[in-house]
Amino acid sequence: MSIHAYSRVWVHLIWSTLNREKILLPEARIALSKHLMENSKEKGIYMKINYVNADHVHTLFDLPTRFSTEDVAMLLKGESSHWANQNRLVQGGMAWGRGYGAFSVSHSMVSEVAKYIADQAEHHRKKSFTEEYEAFIRAYGLEVKND
Secondary structure, eight states, X not given: OOOOOOOOOEEEEEEEBGGGOOOOOHHHHHHHHHHHHHHHHHTTOEEEEEEEOSSEEEEEEEOOTTOOHHHHHHHHHHHHHHHXXXXXXXXXXXXXXXXXXXXXXXXXXXHHHHXXXXXXXXXXXXXXXXXXXXXXXXXXXXOOOOO
């Protein structure tokens, strides 16, 4: 009998533009979203959904056994900013901010979290990114760091 590694670890990953600047215009957001899906697939990362806002990104992916959350965050952020700059998606260039938020999602909640991500445009009519992000941090029992 051969040995196999099985896992199902869903992660809701959130990161922002440098200084949380709203620099991603609609056309850039669409292109970046498509690129994130394609790049994830190429790297063997199943990304169920992503949503690129003007100043931040939400993704929901199944963490492969060969990567840590940090690995995936750095792969997605580093490669996508390089790609965005190569393709001149943002006038003057773009960079992602330092860090990210990674939140575990139980398999039974994947559909609900995917819907939450899909509804970002509506959601941000009521709440800013900072309010949203800090609420996630607190909901997971973490302390907000203001540095």
